[in-house]
Amino acid sequence: MSIPCTEFTPDRLRTQPQGQIRRYLGKASDQERQGFLDVLSHRAAIKPLSFILQVGLSLLLFVLALVYNKLLLLMVAALIVPAHNALLSLSLAPGTRSVARAGGAILALVLMAVAFFGGGYLAHELYTQEVSAEALPFSFLLNDSWLEWLILLLSAIFTAYWFTSNSNLSRLSAIVFNVLIFVQMLLAGWQFARVGFEAAFPTLLLAVLRLLCVVVLMIIVLWSLRIKIKAVAGWLIFVGLILLLGVAAYFCYGNKLPVVIEEPEEYQEVQVTPALTLETTVEATFTPMPTATKQPEPSPTPRPTNTPQPSPTPLPLQGRVTSTTGLYCRNEPGGVEIIGVLAYQSIVQLTGKEVQINNRTWQELETDSGMICWVDDAFLEIIQP
Numbered sequence: 001m002s003i004p005c006t007e008f009t010p011d012r013l014r015t016q017p018q019g020q021i022r023r024y025l026g027k028a029s030d031q032e033r034q035g036f037l038d039v040l041s042h043r044a045a046i047k048p049l050s051f052i053l054q055v056g057l058s059l060l061l062f063v064l065a066l067v068y069n070k071l072l073l074l075m076v077a078a079l080i081v082p083a084h085n086a087l088l089s090l091s092l093a094p095g096t097r098s099v100a101r102a103g104g105a106i107l108a109l110v111l112m113a114v115a116f117f118g119g120g121y122l123a124h125e126l127y128t129q130e131v132s133a134e135a136l137p138f139s140f141l142l143n144d145s146w147l148e149w150l151i152l153l154l155s156a157i158f159t160a161y162w163f164t165s166n167s168n169l170s171r172l173s174a175i176v177f178n179v180l181i182f183v184q185m186l187l188a189g190w191q192f193a194r195v196g197f198e199a200a201f202p203t204l205l206l207a208v209l210r211l212l213c214v215v216v217l218m219i220i221v222l223w224s225l226r227i228k229i230k231a232v233a234g235w236l237i238f239v240g241l242i243l244l245l246g247v248a249a250y251f252c253y254g255n256k257l258p259v260v261i262e263e264p265e266e267y268q269e270v271q272v273t274p275a276l277t278l279e280t281t282v283e284a285t286f287t288p289m290p291t292a293t294k295q296p297e298p299s300p301t302p303r304p305t306n307t308p309q310p311s312p313t314p315l316p317l318q319g320r321v322t323s324t325t326g327l328y329c330r331n332e333p334g335g336v337e338i339i340g341v342l343a344y345q346s347i348v349q350l351t352g353k354e355v356q357i358n359n360r361t362w363q364e365l366e367t368d369s370g371m372i373c374w375v376d377d378a379f380l381e382i383i384q385p
Contacts, residue, residue: 025225025226025227026226033226033227037092037095037096037227040092040163040164040227041089041092041096041098041101043163043166044085044088044089044092044163045085045089046082046085046086046089046104046105046108050082051082051085051086051108054080054081054082055081055082055111055112055115057077057080058077058078058080058081058082059077059115059116059119061073061074061076061077061080062074062077062116062119062120062123062183062186063119063122063123063126065077065137065138066119066120066123066124066127066137066138066186066190067123067126067127069137071138074138074183078175078178078179078182078183079175079178081112081178081182082108082112083109083112083174083177083178083181083182084159084170084171084174084177086105086108086109086112087105087109087159087174087177087211087214087215087218088159088160088163088170088218089101089104089105089108090102090105090106090109090215091160091215091218091219091222092222092227093105093234093237094219094229094230094234094235094237094238095219095222095223095227095228095229095230095234096230096234097230097231097233097234098233099233099236099237102237109211112182112185113182113185113207113208116182116183116185116186116189117185117186117188117189117192117200117204118189119186119189120185120186120187120188120189120190120191120192120193121189121190121192121193122189123186123189123190124189124190124193124194125193137187137190138183138187139187139338139339139340139341140337140338140339141179141180141183141184141187142184142187142203142328142338143337143338144206148180151176151180152176152177152180152210152213152214153213153214153217155173155174155176155177155214156177156213156214156217156218156221157217157218157221158170158173159173159174159177159218160217160218160221160222160225161221164222164225164227177210177211177214180210181207181210181211181214182207184203184204184206184207184210185203185204185207187203188200188201188203188204188207191203191326191341194326194343195324195326195343195344196324198324199326202252205248205251205252206252208248209245209248209249209252212241212244212245212248213245215241216238216241216242216245219238219241317349317350317352317382317383318347318348318349318350318382318383319347319348319350319363319365319377319380319381319382319383320345320346320347320348320380320381320383321342321343321344321345321346321348321379321380321381322344322379322380322381323344323379324344326341326342326343326344327341327342327346327375327376327379327380328340328341328342328375329341329342329365329367329371329373329374329375330373330374330375331373331374332374333355333357333362333374334355334357334358334360334362334374335374339371339373340367340371340373342367342375347383348365348366348367348380349365349366349367350363350364350365350380350382351364351365351366351372352364354377355374360376360378361376361377361378362374362375362376362377363375363376363377363380
């Protein structure tokens with residue numbers, strides 16, 4: 001068959017349901033498959049001027065969202081991030097055996113990561129409000145539970161699915177990548193300015209791991225649609241991505257070695273014994289008189305009564321954060337939802353409530369802003385009042 005033809009044309013192929021595309025590609029010749037790949041490659045191409053403008057505008061909105069703590073601005077900025085084409089272009093590289101395409105996509109992703117990390121740092125420097133102990137805007141986006149991963153992986157599957165059928169829904173699902181990957185890079189920049197690189201590195205590592213998972217999963221989805229990995233160049237790209245994914249997963253989850261944490265001293269309860277009051281006991285002595293007249297016995301001197309002293313008002317128990325990378329505040333003991341971050345050496349008020357979960361003690365505390373949350377007391381130093 002030749003292109004175009006009545007049985008198999010690019011226009012018809014792009015608008016067919018997904019199952020028919022897979023069947024068509026299975027019957028198509030190499031020339032027709034290459035023509036379809038050219039169409040997809042053109043659609044995923046990164047236009048430099050448009051890319052720079054979108055990165056600049058989204059970066060401006062991201063900085064304003066952090067400075068003024070406006071969730072609406074954050075969502076608008078996430079709509080503009082040009083990650084859709086860069087991720088799809090990298091996913092198509094093994095099927096098109098184009099090292100240049102893979103290099104261009106990786107360069108675009110690195111530039112976005114650097115720009116958003118720097119934007120988070122800049123937003124912290126421009127932050128004019130009083131920074132409290134838990135001041136990390138949109139800290140709920142740092143959650144790393146099964147729900148975030150499920151949404152991310154489903155978005156990757158549907159993005160690749162809709163992209164091959166020329167549906168604009170692929171751009172809509174790609175917004176999830178912007179929120180769960182590139183907003184995390186923005187928050188990592190804020191953490192770097194607030195605490196240091198030790199706090200920002202885990203956030204950056206998680207964002208990179210999510211990005212690699214998305215790309216590898218989209219390559220597999222395209223492969224299932226008969227857009228197969230070609231030649232040595234294609235396999236080198238795919239294997240390289242798998243290796244990077246393994247390294248990121250190891251450092252993110254597998255390298256969490258047990259850390260020996262010095263247990264805080266056990267403060268023994270001191271029983272305050274009230275001071276002993278000297279009691280004067282006067283014993284009556286009977287002095288014999290020369291006469292037989294018996295003198296009346298002197299009445300005993302009454303003992304002095306103890307005047308009750310007012311009991312001292314107990315001072316509130318305080319704690320100091322000892323983790324140099326900061327300490328996450330959670331909504332419940334051992335919970336996965338992060339509602340704030342306490343800075344190193346922050347002083348907090350403890351409510352006295354403790355919960356034991358899996359041999360770990362969780363303390364309830366109240367921050368300066370009145371927020372109630374739970375933290376692992378292994379990273380708290382109890383301050384005696």
